[in-house]
Amino acid sequence: MSIVAGIASLLLLAVIFELIRSRRLRERYALLWLLTGVVLLALSLWRGGLNTIAGWAGVTGYPPAVLFAVGSLFILAVLLHYSTVISKLSDQNTILAQRLALLEQELREETVRRTRASSS
């Protein structure tokens, strides 16, 4: 179990690294993912820590269940983060569209004015 989880976390870290390197993922959005990977890696290799946390959480039967709990918690955090990012992007998108419409209108009227001025 711990070996499989460890390999999976390492794989996650490697994928994140490659995505940043090839500029498909910005550092800013990678930080939370990296934290997820590092925490999962630490917990899957360090059984003592996992058992301690399991003790706090009252999970007595199967300590590795804590891995899933911690994993889901981080995924929840990443999703929430994305929701805020998407909200910001859509606000900015609105502003861009409005700005473009205003500029287009201005340019059109300017062109009309100029052709009139040159024809008269």
Add this chain to the structure above:
Amino acid sequence: MAELLEAVPQAVDERLATWRRIAIVPALNEEGCIAGVIDEIRQFDPGFEIVVVDDGSADRTAEIARARGAHVLRLPFNLGIGGAVQTGFRYAYEHGFDLAVRVDGDGQHDPQELRAILEPVLQAEADIAVGSRFAGSAGYRSSRSRRVGIRLLAWIVSGLVRQRVTDTTSGFQALNRHGIELFAADYPHDYPEVEATVMVFKHRLRLIEVPVRMRERVTGRSSITALRSIYYMVKVLLAIFVGLFRRAAVPKEDRT
């Protein structure tokens, strides 16, 4: 007496005359400072075109800059310092300028010191010259934690580029066409100077640091708070680390 001294225009370096030159001034809510910055750049050398990049200010920054005759690029929303500065470099590149200086709109960079950072570029000793607060004896007061952070970054970057760099967070720079071209094409995001320094070396451009004095902020406040600086520190270190594994672009022409 002081008035008399001010009235005498500074002697402009004749070598500048042969360069198409521009001052890039990023500004965010600097209505109190921007006019002074523009005037001081003109006072240093009236031949500089000035482009103010307004990074989504809520005040009259753009209006005041326009009234002073600067070109104003108004970003529709805040892009952060990296995006704003790169807008300026794009402008400089597309309009064919071959010498650019960056002077921040908050009045922190003293245009009097432009002479110092222009020298290595005019002498063709550097593609990019950076004004450093720590290279010489010129004193700079700043909070302890911030100084430690700047020193630590300087130490790491110096090791990576194998050249002593003392102030990797300084935005007070002069660039020739090669530098403008690089930064117009690729410039890091929200805390850009550190990564940019590493990038410059990877692209085999020559960077030289020059000691300068910087001023205390006049109005406004630094965009960097304590918690943010930790976040930036982690982010910048990650960016530098990953950047090492990127392929450096091959220089377009041999620069010997």
